[in-house]
Amino acid sequence: MSAEQFRAYGKQVVDWIADYLAGIESYPVRAPVHPGDIRARLPSSAPEHGEPWDRIQADVDRVIMPGVTHWQHPGFFAYFPANASGPAILGELLSAGLGAQGMLWETGPACTELESVVVDWLAELLGLPAWWRTDGPGGGVIQDSASSAALVALVAALWRAGRVDAGRTACTVYVSAQTHSSMAKAARIAGVTTSNLRTVDVDPDTLAMRPEHLEELVAADVAAGAVPTMVCATIGTTSTTAIDPVGALGEVCRRHGVWLHVDAAYAGVAAVCPELRWINDGAAEYADSYVTDPHKWLLTNFDCSVLWVADREPLVEALSILPEYLRNPATDSGEVIDYRDWQVPLGRRFRALKLWMVMRWYGAEGLRSHVRRCVELAGELARLAGSDDGFTVYEHHPFGLVCFRPIWPGTAEAAADEATAELLRRLNDSGAVYLSHTTVAGRTVLRFAVGSPATGSEHVRAAWQRVVAEYRAMRPGVSG
Template structure:
């Protein structure tokens, strides 16, 4: 039966089509390896399969579902594929998908405690649970001076943290031309975007040098830059330290950077978007050394490596005061007794938008379904597979391994002994294209010291040792084939 503007989907129709769609998703996940990892389409291919205008009359669910297969699926890059190694994982798991479904079905809007008491209080509980699992300070709990909030991404968290830092510096409603923010060349680009959005001009975004071996931010150079800015009358506002950079998973020395920030009264934001969840494993909690003592804000993404589908990024602050003061605007239509009592959290004051989805449901379901033991096992599996892969590259005479690989990322580059630097770069790009065009696996690249370096990020729930071994053999084979072609 087709839908009409005056004919909403009935409960029985929803039940039938919902079961059909859940079965489709289950079949998709079970058979995901039958798909090419990267979508084999060109720009405009999907649009060309769609009509120019929306339908005048409703269509049947069968036709809609058929077009999912005909139009949508050819354009899907399969992030859950066990041979998807291009970027940090975007884990999706059964419990998280069901949590997302329940959130959509309830349709709750949790902007205020009053508009969604369960939305608010469940979120407070699960971010406190996660803080405990990661070994983060008790003062960051929502029953302390700080607290946690689920954002859509670490990019939004960076902006929110910067606005709070500006508030503490007395610059939310003041001229920001003197405010400075400190990053390194390895810091995620979202921090530069946050500075731009917040009104901090590009010349006031300072780039701190990194150690040439570890690629970690240098505290001594940060001290020099901050001291020079203070002497020049600038207002050092925020330093962004990273635990697990996107390019290579480098780890900045948070404690030493925090000492600089503490001396000068600068807000320290810790971006642990990818790697922070690894601290569910006690043996990896060293990554947070210095964070408890010095961090003013800290973000990590369960939607990357903790089996919780996008979007679910948790931001904690050591003191919620500057954050809420900076973002709280209370028009008459939002006033209510619960807010006026001061006894509740209104998470609208902890984010840029007013509206809030019930994201806590999926994180809650993931934590309950897996428990801490299985979450730790998932992280340990990714680390162990990456460590074994790194060993294979280390022992291979045709590849150079970037030795820093504490998590699930392995960076390497092929050696082209007979080629100039320029030709070697071209050959590496050609190797990457051949691998990705095959449909059998998907890698990405970065640039380290002027050389293109390939990245393999391990962390999909379905990835096994065999998938990693096959990927390594495929890389080796394509490399040797390309060398033979060049020699010919």
Template sequence: MSPEEFRRIGKVVVDWIADYRAGIESFPVRSQVRPGEVRAKLPEHPPERGEDFEQVLRDLDEVLLPGVTHWQHPGFFAYFPANSSGPSVLGDLLSSGLGVQGMVWATSPACTELETVVLDWLVELLGLPEHFRTDAVGGGVIQDSASSAVLVACLAALQRTGEEVARRGITRRHVLYASAHTHSSLERAARLSGVGADNVRVVDTDPDTLAMDPRHLDELISADVEAGAVPTMVCATIGTTSTTAIDPVPEVGEVCRRHGVWLHVDAAYAGVAAVCPELRWINDGVAEHADSYCTNPHKWLLTNFDCSALWLADRAPMIEALSVLPEYLRDEATESGEVIDYRDWQVPLGRRFRALKLWSVVRWFGAEGLREHIRHTVALAQEFAGWVRRDPDFELLEPHPFSLVCFRPRYPDLPVEEANERTHRVMDALNDSGDLHLTHTKVDGRTLLRLAIGSPATERRHVEQAWARIRQAV
């Protein structure tokens, strides 16, 4: 493809994206295809000769688009938001156009240094502690997801126990701690790191707030020490995936400090809310206790996937755990110790120029625009919660401090399991309608519907329409 062909076709592609985003409400939110339906429409064998890109776009419209669930649709209320925005898409395009592989500073200094600056900007925007800055003992790095972030934190925590795990392997029984509402990525980190899923302790939660119980955590750690195990890492969550429950980081952190255990704070969804000063209380205890902290701009901060920010209070254990320096990667800058080589801050060696899209978003919207987005979606969620609270046919789960609302229809005359089945049928009918997309969770054996607001395209009318459809379905 010559530069002239790229220019011509690229304009067509940008127009396609712009038209798609402008007309996204015309699509059913959730894909309506059956398993195997998309594959059946695709050729069994690759083409022998190259094809025009116009044909690629035709197949995108006719074959692939029916199999797309539209995450940027204003009626998409499922999971957590995976926001995208024009500046972010363009930043990603620039990253692809440059084709940088930023594994070490020398392979593209701008790739590394822009990332350090943008993550230091986020420290300021979110009110995080100064020692998370990259020009301090800690520092930040963009991971692909919070799952990778917790794995890196786990490897660093293992290394800090003094077991020399990176060199000798795990020689003693190490233990990780989480609540039943902690994201499943913590168990995966245990599996991948060699700790093992059986060595993940489940900490009790408060029955009202669903937050981790620090007293039970203390008891579990003490019992493991007595048994000769090595308590290695606690994962506290600010905004759990299930219900956005918030673990008491100050109290959990005190337990970790007494026992010398690494504290990882997973704020994947909710952490970006701290861009608003009135929501910065969610950072309580982070400065004093967090050894690592993660939040995902690709969820709620208008930056398309993948872009997960991980900070370390002290980066040394992480680098000790992950750094391998073969001869072919040696260079003068690395040997000088004056630069950051992000290959030592992640599991893969290679890395994309992800900072460009986050940089584009922060520069386009500014702090003011980012705050406006968070405040707008929180306000819509709180208004929706008010409608649920006032309707006698529904039950609302409290609290709901962000833009997720959990609720369920009331079926007082039905056994729990039958009520759960009926709630599932309601959700399936709503999702099949194409007007909106919800997901569910379970709390104390009860099935709850989750409505998560986050798309910049979602307006009050979309939330009103969703509530009307939900009431009709029940």
């Protein structure tokens, strides 16, 4: 493809994306396809000869678009948001165009130094401690996801515990039933046996990890000759956005020399708003590592997850392997960061560009406005649900997520859960909205997560009207 061809077709693609975002409400939120539908529309082999761009672009509309679930749709309320914005998309385009390989400072000076700056900027915006900055003993790095951040944090914790090259059969990791599954996967990848993954009890009302039970488990493991290695505390769990008492958990970790990893993948960015910085109480004092995802709720398209460590030494020592073909004067000088030593893969994309562009385009004020608007819209949904005696609202909803459960009078619990699942199916099959579910105290609960920049009050109200309409259709005789 020549430069002129790229210019012409590139303009077509940008126009296509702009038209798509402007008209996204015309699509069903969830892809109305069945397994195998998209594959059936594609040839079984790659083309022998190149095809014209117009034909390729036409097949995006014909083949690909019917199978796309539209995460930027104003009716998307499932899971957590995966924000994309104009500045982020343009930053991604520039990153792809430059094709920079930022594994070493030497191979990408701008890639490395811009990343150091933007993670420091973000730490300041979130009110995180100064020693987590890259010009201090700690520092930040952009990972592809909080799952990768959990893995590298665990490897660093194992290194600090002296267990990277030693047997790990004695190493123990502590989670709760509400902890994201990525931590259990990280333990499995890192060689910590499943039998050494401890589940700490949660408070039955708040679903937050209980520090006193953590103390009991750690003390018992120490007495049995085990090596307590990591505790994963969560700020904003995936199911309900429960918040673990990080300070109290940190005190237990400090007494026993255990690494404290804080998973704030979704909720951490909320701390751009000073009134929400209470969520990080205890993290500055006790956390050894902390992760949050701008690609969820901070207008930066996937993938962009920021991990900070209070002390970079165990992370870098655990992950640094320097073959001769990577040696260079800058690395040998010790004056630069080589981010290859802060992650599992060697290669790395120029992710900092899109986060930098988002932060510059919106500014701190714009980022706060986005978060506050989503919190306000979630509050509106909670009020609507709370005023309807056909639903129970779970009261903890400080962010953009509201959990609620329809009431099925005279129905056994199992049948009620089946009815709730059927209600969810009907809602999602409508194409107008997309919600997801979880379980709380064994009961099926609906999750309504507000996060799309395109979502407004009118979309929240329309979504709730549809929930009520489907619910009433399943309960004949129920009045408003």
